[in-house]
Amino acid sequence: MVRGxxxxxxxxxxxxxxxxIFGIRCILKYRRRKPYIASELDEWLRRxxxxxxxxxxxxxxxxxxxxxxxxxxxxxSIWMGRADGVTLNEYGHIGNTVLSxxxxxxxxxxxxxxxxxxxxxxxxxxxxxxxxxxxxxxxSSQSTSIEEKALDLLLLKRSLSNSEFAISISSYMRDSDNGxxxxxxxxxxxxxxxxxxxxxxxxxxxx
Amino acid sequence: MAVIGIESSAHTxxxxxxxxxxxLANSKMMYKITDKGxxxxxxxxxxxxxxxxxIRSALESAGLSMxxxxxxxxxxxxxxxxxxxIGQIAARSLSVAYNLPILPVNHALAHLEITxxxxxxxxxxxxxxxxxxxxxxxxxxxPYKHYHVYGETFDIGVxxxxxxxxxxxxxxxxWGSTVAKTALGGRYIHMxxxxxGMDFTFTGLLTNAIRLLxxxxxxxxAFSMQDTAFAMLAEATERVLLLTKxxxxxxxxxxxxxxxxxxxxxxxxxxxxxxxxxxxxEYNADNGAMIALVGEKMFLSGERGGLAGASTEQxxxxxxxxxxx
Ligand SMILES: Nc1ncnc2c1ncn2[C@@H]1O[C@H](COP(=O)(O)OP(=O)(O)OP(=O)(O)O)[C@@H](O)[C@H]1O
Ligand SMILES: [Mg+2]
Numbered sequence: 001m002v003r004g005x006x007x008x009x010x011x012x013x014x015x016x017x018x019x020x021i022f023g024i025r026c027i028l029k030y031r032r033r034k035p036y037i038a039s040e041l042d043e044w045l046r047r048x049x050x051x052x053x054x055x056x057x058x059x060x061x062x063x064x065x066x067x068x069x070x071x072x073x074x075x076x077s078i079w080m081g082r083a084d085g086v087t088l089n090e091y092g093h094i095g096n097t098v099l100s101x102x103x104x105x106x107x108x109x110x111x112x113x114x115x116x117x118x119x120x121x122x123x124x125x126x127x128x129x130x131x132x133x134x135x136x137x138x139x140s141s142q143s144t145s146i147e148e149k150a151l152d153l154l155l156l157k158r159s160l161s162n163s164e165f166a167i168s169i170s171s172y173m174r175d176s177d178n179g180x181x182x183x184x185x186x187x188x189x190x191x192x193x194x195x196x197x198x199x200x201x202x203x204x205x206x207x
Numbered sequence: 208m209a210v211i212g213i214e215s216s217a218h219t220x221x222x223x224x225x226x227x228x229x230x231l232a233n234s235k236m237m238y239k240i241t242d243k244g245x246x247x248x249x250x251x252x253x254x255x256x257x258x259x260x261x262i263r264s265a266l267e268s269a270g271l272s273m274x275x276x277x278x279x280x281x282x283x284x285x286x287x288x289x290x291x292x293i294g295q296i297a298a299r300s301l302s303v304a305y306n307l308p309i310l311p312v313n314h315a316l317a318h319l320e321i322t323x324x325x326x327x328x329x330x331x332x333x334x335x336x337x338x339x340x341x342x343x344x345x346x347x348x349x350p351y352k353h354y355h356v357y358g359e360t361f362d363i364g365v366x367x368x369x370x371x372x373x374x375x376x377x378x379x380x381x382w383g384s385t386v387a388k389t390a391l392g393g394r395y396i397h398m399x400x401x402x403x404g405m406d407f408t409f410t411g412l413l414t415n416a417i418r419l420l421x422x423x424x425x426x427x428x429a430f431s432m433q434d435t436a437f438a439m440l441a442e443a444t445e446r447v448l449l450l451t452k453x454x455x456x457x458x459x460x461x462x463x464x465x466x467x468x469x470x471x472x473x474x475x476x477x478x479x480x481x482x483x484x485x486x487x488x489e490y491n492a493d494n495g496a497m498i499a500l501v502g503e504k505m506f507l508s509g510e511r512g513g514l515a516g517a518s519t520e521q522x523x524x525x526x527x528x529x530x531x532x
Contacts, residue, residue, distance in 0.1 A: 010449065010479060011446075011449060012442060012445040012446035012449055013442065013445075032478070034438075034475070035474070036441075036470065036471050036474035036475065037434060037437070037438040037441070037471060038395045038430075038431070038434045038435075038438070039395075040395040040397070041395060041397075041400070041434065041435060041438055044397065045400065045438075089450075117403060117404070118403070118404035120404060122450055139402065139403065139404065151403060155403065155404055
């Protein structure tokens with residue numbers, strides 16, 4: 001690839017490189033080709049995700065959510081500013097202020113119609129400034145669906161401990177435009193989903 | 208040390224024997240599914256009629272008699288209630304007749320454990336794909352040693368999706384392997400692709416595939432639906448592997464018999480220099496050997512069981528099972 005680039009991470013769909021090619025420290029997220037799946041599907045996924053990632057980061061940033069600065073987008077590649085620190089799952093104890101900011105960030109995203117799609121500790125970075133930075137909008141979409149918003153919350157809930165989530169959800173409820181409805185849907189999803197093991201029930205129904 | 212294991216969670220009645228981690232027997236009889244699917248009570252009758260014969264056949268191929276057996280294990284769940292009960296009754300009868308400990312085994316755990324056992328991988332991520340289930344799991348120690356579910360289907364299992372499609376498309380016999388054959392040489396048509404981090408859903412894909420039957424060729428639909436589903440599974444699994452930094456992937460369950468799925472996962476693992484292992488097909492299909500193997504592990508780690516705890520549970524979840532070995 002380009003000279004002076006260092007691979008810093010190998011994600012599920014992208015390789016992340018660090019470089020100072022624009023004279024500032026920046027990150028290149030390059031979506032790998034997956035030659036082992038149908039090539040049309042691979043092309044579609046790479047293009048569609050790069051595009052929606054860039055679009056969501058743009059919307060997020062203009063609605064006041066802390067995300068990396070978008071520098072340049074080109075089929076399959078996104079150049080962005082480097083976020084400080086490490087991801088939250090490599091972080092030890094997460095303070096209450098940070099947990100509360102995480103809830104607010106998600107509420108702001110949802111208020112402007114951005115669904116993150118993979119809202120877990122692995123996709124939140126935290127540095128010395130104590131301001132969580134939301135990354136990886138690769139599975140994001142633009143939607144006003146209550147269900148999609150509740151699923152974002154469910155992913156966060158499963159990624160945090162109960163007491164951590166309690167703090168995040170309370171700031172989410174404070175800042176969300178329709179937090180009550182979304183929280184109610186979250187409860188419904190938990191009732192009908194994995195905890196009831198609906199998949200087995202269906203197996204029995206159709207035999 | 209020999210343990211006999213009985214499996215009857217769905218249409219297979221299987222009996223296996225494990226002796227110090229070696230599988231000495233893996234006998235089974237399968238109820239033939241007709242185009243109408245299977246009726247639980249009919250399958251249960253089939254199991255009742257054949258249970259004695261399969262048990263004898265297992266003992267014979269191991270060259271053992273019941274006097275050589277130290278414990279009995281059976282599938283407690285998940286599965287179809289009426290079918291599970293036949294295996295449970297057979298196990299309870301043997302336990303009483305020969306005064307042996309009886310150990311209830313989780314079916315999903317058994318698929319994972321026999322695959323892990325054969326692979327030799329110590330700390331793998333497991334992808335368990337069957338009719339009713341599609342889950343990505345790994346053993347963690349907190350709050351007790353168990354298989355943690357990192358990701359799973361929000362609706363139906365991938366095998367279920369393939370079977371329902373096969374029936375809608377009037378393929379014969381109507382199950383997943385026929386879809387695989389039909390898919391060979393198909394052209395790609397775009398289909399809904401739904402991955403939420405480490406979880407996924409299949410109903411949107413299935414509905415779309417069935418709707419397309421009016422306008423597109425079955426071959427193209429079968430190919431596209433199958434490849435989309437397998438790409439989704441591979442992506443979610445890849446995310447779990449990278450998150451957990453584990454170096455081995457094991458694949459198990461009925462759909463693990465798919466060559467296409469194995470190819471995709473093997474290539475995906477290759478990119479990250481992760482080792483990929485799939486069990487031999489006789490252990491991906493439902494079987495008694497895996498129940499015997501887990502029964503033996505439970506027994507060797509000191510579990511003794513008893514008639515009082517020898518129940519069945521249709522929705523018995525794998526992440527609730529404490530691993531004592
Ligand atoms: N802007 C950034 N600044 C600093 N580090 C970053 C930045 N973007 C990504 N990273 C690092 O790269 C890792 C992977 O990034 P990202 O989650 O966007 O990729 P991915 O391939 O979509 O990941 P996955 O699909 O596995 O979730 C992050 O966990 C983080 O460590
Ligand atoms: Mg990520």
